[in-house]
Amino acid sequence: MIEVRLFATFRIRREKILFLEAEKYATAGEIIDVLEIPREEVAILLINGRHSKADTAVHDGDVLALFPPVGGG
Amino acid sequence: MGISERYHRNLGVFAEEELALMREKSACVVGCGGLGGYVSVDLARFGVGKLTLIDGDNFCASNLNRQLFSTELNLGQNKAVIAMEELKNINSEVTVTAHQVMLDKENAPELLKGHDIIIDCLDNIATRRILAKTCAVLEIPLVHGAVSGLYGQVACIYPGDGLMDILYPSGYKDSLYKTAGNPIFVPQLIASIQSCEAVKLLAGRQSDLRSRVLYADMMEHDYEIVEFLSAK
Numbered sequence: 073m074i075e076v077r078l079f080a081t082f083r084i085r086r087e088k089i090l091f092l093e094a095e096k097y098a099t100a101g102e103i104i105d106v107l108e109i110p111r112e113e114v115a116i117l118l119i120n121g122r123h124s125k126a127d128t129a130v131h132d133g134d135v136l137a138l139f140p141p142v143g144g145g
Numbered sequence: 146m147g148i149s150e151r152y153h154r155n156l157g158v159f160a161e162e163e164l165a166l167m168r169e170k171s172a173c174v175v176g177c178g179g180l181g182g183y184v185s186v187d188l189a190r191f192g193v194g195k196l197t198l199i200d201g202d203n204f205c206a207s208n209l210n211r212q213l214f215s216t217e218l219n220l221g222q223n224k225a226v227i228a229m230e231e232l233k234n235i236n237s238e239v240t241v242t243a244h245q246v247m248l249d250k251e252n253a254p255e256l257l258k259g260h261d262i263i264i265d266c267l268d269n270i271a272t273r274r275i276l277a278k279t280c281a282v283l284e285i286p287l288v289h290g291a292v293s294g295l296y297g298q299v300a301c302i303y304p305g306d307g308l309m310d311i312l313y314p315s316g317y318k319d320s321l322y323k324t325a326g327n328p329i330f331v332p333q334l335i336a337s338i339q340s341c342e343a344v345k346l347l348a349g350r351q352s353d354l355r356s357r358v359l360y361a362d363m364m365e366h367d368y369e370i371v372e373f374l375s376a377k
Contacts, residue, residue, distance in 0.1 A: 080296035080298075083296075083362065084364075115312070115313065115314060115317050116314070118373070121372055123373070142291045142297065142298050143273070143313065145266050145290070
């Protein structure tokens, strides 16, 4: 399984933690797409705490964290 | 020499020596709107000796839902100047300076230099980048805060850790979060956490948010510190 953790406004109308079957997804971008998050809205993408890109490969046991930009004051 | 009565309720959590040290310290609050209003009053009441407030913007009606110093009577007046006037009434022992300008690449080094700490209370990504770059050059720690809807974040950014560039990679526009709204509760919360971390650092303590980010979710009351392994 891949654990997907969503932060801030990405949680609106979605769960904050999801578990997805690893074999269905090759890259982080495919997971972002299935969550119906526009890729350009992902400010930070971490895989196991490390900065990654949409084309980074994902594997069973990975923890993927997605953050939108939070910039108001 | 005892600590003045007005700071007695700071004792217990902070030692007398730390409170005395606070009187010698200077902090610069960049942005005097939602976050900056609360941060500036926190630092003034706590007893930080010198405060510099920077904001070129004036109060408008849409600020009244959340910005501490905005009132129906001061709409159209400069946010930094109004904050300075209010802080003088709250704690006349604090030296407060207001700059009625927007921070930019040209004025940032001059405005920020010499402070012990900078508090990022801005509302746009472009100026946050300028602020973080200048703080890195001047080697001043930066306490970052930002809000969006019922969500917010706080981090202590140290010179050279590159955290601001991680939080706001190039190409991200303010329009991506501007539609999320900005009710009063989140700036109040995030500003309190920023003030608390700023005071700890000024007292010579460590912050648990050094090069890490606290994400606050006031929708579900979920508060989490996220480690960014890429941050130096």
